[in-house]
Amino acid sequence: MHSEVSTILTIDDETLIRESFRFYLEDCGYQVLEAENGRIGIEMIEKFRPDLVLVDLRMPEVDGLEVLQHVHKHFPELPIIVISGTGYIGDAVEAMNRGAWSYLLKPISDFNSLRYAVEHALEKARLIEENRSYREHLEEKVQQRTQALEHTNQLLRDTRMQIVLRLGKASEYRDKETGRHVIRVSCYTKILADRFGFDLQETDNMALGSALHDVGKIGISDSILLKPGKLSDEEWKKMKEHCLLGRELLQPLTRDDVAGLTGENDGTLEGIFSDSHLMQVARTIAYSHHEQWNGKGYPEGLKGEEIPIEARIVAAVDIYDAIGSKRPYKDAYxxxxxLQIMRESAGNFLDPQVVDTFFNSLDLIQQIKEKWAD
Ligand SMILES: [Fe+2]
Ligand SMILES: [Fe+2]
Structure with missing residues (x-):
């Protein structure tokens, strides 16, 4: 950025002309530098970075065209005005072709035309500079905003994941299981969903949603959930209700759920009543993960492909993890x-295609089992 007073460099081999320009331009409020030929002129441009250059065409050593060429190449935004005494039209054309901003004839009969050309060129240069810095600033701003937005999005995704996993963990605590069951089931589900060809987002939704498969157990009483012996028919019926409770818990929120919260009436909470795809997937899994391929499961007794695929996948990995884990009432197989049980369950209570996929991914699954062992 230049100071308020613009500096003008005048390059001319005639001392009288340089002086007349200097007197006039200084009177106009400019700071004026002088160079008596093109070579010195170029040196002074490099050194003092003037705001505008006036240059004669015909000079010894380095002439005005060379100065033009140099400025055009190295300082494309520096306004340069050619002032020539030849009056030859070819010179003017050549000067404009080499990047002169304007062309005046010597001798200058009306100094107002010089003043006008100088003011006009300086104003144009200022606009170009302003425009460029605005653009750069804008790009920088957009970049900053984009980064901030990405950061916020990531935070939201992380927070959502944490909440879902913690809720899943809470349901497992109630069941005297460790929170790692939920993590393992979630990882296994992700592997299988991916193998089934679901896209990344759907795979993530299934993986996260599967963490909530037993969230309904939060609503089952301790006397049933923690009963050491066998459950009576009545108790077993209650226990099965965890699927229904899970689905209910994962329903979209209602106005009652948020009554009294800040923003209840000003519209800022509108978005939270909508049903997210993640919650839909989680709800399906919570409701249907005890359905069996052979139709003998609950709560609906759905059969085969009537059972949603996400529930068929979770049913398989939930069982695999349960039989391989130690529980208060049993040892781990x-x-x-x-693996033998999994094989025998294919086409029986598990979807054979899911079991196939399970065995095709066994390496990855066993790595998870080891990594997240209780
Ligand atoms: Fe369950
Ligand atoms: Fe489970």
Missing amino acids: PEEKC
Whole structure:
């Protein structure tokens, strides 16, 4: 950025002309530098970075065209005005072609035309500069905003994931399981959903949603959930209700749910009543993860492909993880036995295609089992 007073460099081999320009321009309020030929002129441009250059065409050593060329190449935004005494039209054309901003004839009979050309060129240069800095500033701003937005989005995704996993963990605590069951089920689900060809977003939704498969157990009483012995028919019926409770818990929020919260009436909470795809997937899994391929499951007794695929996947990995884990009332089955049960369940209570996919992904699944062991 230049100071308020613009500096003008005048390059001319005639001392009298340089002086007349200087007197006039200084009277106009400019600071004026002088160079007596093109070579010195170029040096002074490099050194003093004037705001505008007036240059004669015909000069010894380095002439005005060379100065033009140099400025055009190295300082494309520096206004340069050619003032020539030849009056030859070819010179004017050549000067304009080499980047002169304007062309005046010597001798200058009306100094107002010089003043006008100088003011006009300086104003144009200022606009170009302003425009460029505005554009740069704008780009920078857009970049900053985009980054901030990405950061916020990531935070929201992380927070959403944390909340879902913690809720899932809470349901497992109620059942005297460790929170790791939920993590393992979630990872296994992700592997299988991916193998089934679901896209990244759907795979993520299934993985996260599967963490909530038993969230309905939060609503089952301790006397049933923690009962050491066998459940009576009545108790078993209650226990099965965890699927329904889970679905209910994951329903979209109603006005009652948020009554009294800040923003209840000013519209800022509108968005939270909508049903997210993640919640739809989680609800389906919570409701249908005890359905069986052979139709003998609950709560609906759905059969085969009537059971939503996300529930068929979670049913398989939930069982695999349950039989391979130690619980208060039972030991963990060894891996071989678990795999045998999985094999025998294909087409029986598990979807054979899901079991196939499970065995095709066994390496990855066993890595998770080891990494997240209780
Ligand atoms: Fe369950
Ligand atoms: Fe489970």
